[in-house]
Amino acid sequence: MKLRKASAAAAAVVVLSLTATACGGDSADSGNGGGDKITIGIKFDQPGLGLKKPDGTFAGFDVDVATYVAKELGYDAKNIVWKEAPSAERENLISNGDVKFVAASYTINDERKKKVDFAGPYFLAHQDLLVRTDDSSITKAADLNSKKLCSVTGSTSAQNVKNDFAPKADLQNVGGYSECLTGLENKAVDALTTDDSILAGYASQQEHQGKFKLAGLKLSDEPYGIGLKKGDTDLQKKINAALTKMESDGSWEKAVTANFGPANYKNEPAPKINEGS
Known part of the structure; x- marks a missing residue:
């Protein structure tokens, strides 16, 4: 009898434990400011x-x-x-x-x-252009005709420029923006295009400060x-x-x-x- 009672008590503890776990399982993202995530x-x-x-x-x-x-x-x-x-x-x-x-x-x-x-x-x-600080030849999107424009493969930004503003731009698609920045610094490309906020973020990096500037164009919202x-x-x-x-x-x-x-x-x-x- 004692063994049966002990087993029943143990089972009850297990059930209560599982119930508590189930109730608390959604604690993450509950937003009570305690230990939740x-x-x-x-x-x-x-x-x-x-x-x-x-x-x-x-x-x-x-x-x-x-x-x-x-x-x-x-x-x-x-x-x-x-x-x-x-x-x-x-x-x-x-x-x-x-x-x-x-x-x-x-x-x-x-x-x-x-x-x-x-x-x-x-x-x-806004979509914008990033150019070298010492480059005064690009002040509007049409200035990119016959110049090398860099963007990331799969991005619509560079294609927008080519379709709507500078059909003769030489589009260079690369794997990442860092490659465009290297190319821009080395004069392998003339401009990089994407959202101005993203361009500003790259230009603000310590290693890039003073090297690049935004053209200040608003090519899209x-x-x-x-x-x-x-x-x-x-x-x-x-x-x-x-x-x-x-x-x-x-x-x-x-x-x-x-x-x-x-x-x-x-x-x-x-x-x-x-x-x-």
Whole structure:
């Protein structure tokens, strides 16, 4: 009898333990500010926006925005888990629930809004050109005719220039922006094109300061938003409220200056939040 009672008691303990585990299994991302974690998607390879540094820490404007938003949602910075969000994987990471939200130079457009919802926009970038500081021959996109224009394979930016502004541009596609920067410095190419925020981030790096300048062209509008799961209007409203607060208390402007200042980047004012992005 005693053995049966002991077995029953042990079984009860196991059941209670399993029940507690099941109830607490969703503690991550619950946002109570304690030991819970929140997973956020960012770029790991964009200086000035989202960059994983050699010491394993993260820096950039998107990182600062995401950290501010997470705090407003109830998470301390130490409880953020950063997940790399390459451009082609952003929608999948959100839809699969791998991240709570994505802040990764993520332009809001109609095609993407079919798959995910957006909070924001929190930044307005434009497609621009990066040229050598001592090069005064490129002041408009048409000046790229018969010049070598560098961009990353798969990017639409360089093709936009070739299609709409400089059909005779000699397009050079490479594997990464660092290759374009090396080519630009060595005069193997004449210009690099992508979002001005990304260009400013590269130009602000210590090893590049003084070598490059932005042409200051506005070849497109790129409103950056925070991507989140389709239909999560509650989270969308909370993030929009956080972004509004970040702009009003001066934290937004401080983050812009800290991350893009060395490139003398003339950013747009904080854009108006679209409540139904």
